[in-house]
Amino acid sequence: MPALRKNLIYTLCSFLLLLPFGQISYSETAISEKLLPVDILVEDLFQAGSGLPVGKIQAVRGDAIVYHRDPAVAYRIKTGLPLYPGDTINTRNAGRILCRLIDGTIFSLVPKTTLAILQCNHNSARKTSLSFLSLKRGGGHFQVSPPAELFSHEVKIETVTAFAQARNADFIIKTTRDTTEIITFEHSRLEVTDLTEPEVTFFLTDFQRTVVADTSGPQIAETVSQEEAEAVMAETRVLPQSHLFASSAEKYSEAETAAEAWEFDRNAEY
Numbered sequence: 376m377p378a379l380r381k382n383l384i385y386t387l388c389s390f391l392l393l394l395p396f397g398q399i400s401y402s403e404t405a406i407s408e409k410l411l412p413v414d415i416l417v418e419d420l421f422q423a424g425s426g427l428p429v430g431k432i433q434a435v436r437g438d439a440i441v442y443h444r445d446p447a448v449a450y451r452i453k454t455g456l457p458l459y460p461g462d463t464i465n466t467r468n469a470g471r472i473l474c475r476l477i478d479g480t481i482f483s484l485v486p487k488t489t490l491a492i493l494q495c496n497h498n499s500a501r502k503t504s505l506s507f508l509s510l511k512r513g514g515g516h517f518q519v520s521p522p523a524e525l526f527s528h529e530v531k532i533e534t535v536t537a538f539a540q541a542r543n544a545d546f547i548i549k550t551t552r553d554t555t556e557i558i559t560f561e562h563s564r565l566e567v568t569d570l571t572e573p574e575v576t577f578f579l580t581d582f583q584r585t586v587v588a589d590t591s592g593p594q595i596a597e598t599v600s601q602e603e604a605e606a607v608m609a610e611t612r613v614l615p616q617s618h619l620f621a622s623s624a625e626k627y628s629e630a631e632t633a634a635e636a637w638e639f640d641r642n643a644e645y
Contacts, residue, residue: 415442421450424459429495429506430476432456434613437486439470463491466513473613478504480530481518483611488513493533503527510534514549516611517541537587538568546579547607553589560604569594 417440424443435452442449444461452464452472466472466488473483477497484490494507502525510532519541521528532539532548537555539548544563549556559565559579569575569587575594579585582604583596599607 415440415449416447417449417451419451421453421456422448423457424462426460428457428477429460429492429497430458430474432458432472433475433481434473435471436613437470438467439472439484440465440467458492460492460495463489465489471611471613476506478506478525478528478530479520479522480506482508482515483613484515485513485611488515490515499524501526504529506530508532510548510550512550512552514547514611516547516608517544519544533570534587536570536589538570540566540568547611555587556584557587558584558599558604558607560608567594 422443432452432454435454439452440449441452441456441458441462441464443459446463449465450456452470458464458474458476464472464474464484466484466486468486470486471483473481475481476492476495478495482490489511490513491509491511492506493509494505496506497504504522504525504527506529508531511534517530517532519528519530521542528542530541532541534548534550534555535552536550537548537557539546539557541564544565545560546563546565547558547560557565557567557579559581561581563579563581565579567577567579567585567587571589577585577594577596579596582599582601584599585594585596587594
């Protein structure tokens with residue numbers, strides 16, 4: 376009898392010793408599940424962001440989303456929707472989008488691009504304007520043209536490796552994790568800073584190209600032919616593919632010039 380009681384006590388103690396380890400294992404599993412990434416919630420019903428609108432969606436093709444300061448909730452982009460300070464735009468695999476900021480700046484984004492509107496200050500009383508964009512990945516075509524009524528107008532675009540400033544320029548930026556390619560078009564003056572060497576600043580003018588990588592080295596601005604520039608520009612248009620090219624880049628319609636493809640109502644109201 377004492378031996379049986381001794382065995383029961385030993386078994387019970389062993390069970391109690393194992394119980395805490397079981398609870399810890401369960402707790403760790405629950406915590407790890409909470410830390411797993413959650414898919415972003417995409418809403419069809421758009422909700423306004425904070426502050427006043429600073430831009431507007433001019434056109435959209437394919438799938439694109441925008442989220443305000445909360446990255447957990449996104450909204451499907453539709454033509455006519457407003458943009459707000461702090462908004463981040465993301466184009467999906469086949470998504471293309473054309474936007475216009477309140478200062479008149481126009482930009483289009485190609486598929487698989489992420490761009491954030493960090494700042495967009497337009498002061499009509501002081502006649503000044505400053506926009507600051509962050510191109511995190513992908514590519515875009517930017518048209519910066521100072522409105523006649525503004526005394527001061529500047530647009531800044533940051534990538535991982537470069538920082539570009541413009542008051543009057545027409546250009547494309549393509550960026551990856553370690554490289555930024557910039558191509559300028561007619562009537563452009565663009566100041567570029569190499570973020571790996573902030574003291575290195577240079578200028579791009581009409582029909583020039585440069586590549587800023589995360590490795591140090593001299594920056595070279597090479598000349599781009601007008602034909603090559605137009606072919607690159609066509610890749611960013613928010614138009615059906617059949618309208619962009621015939622059988623090759625050289626055969627697309629001359630009537631469908633860059634100006635026509637980018638025509639928009641500059642007097643559109645927000």
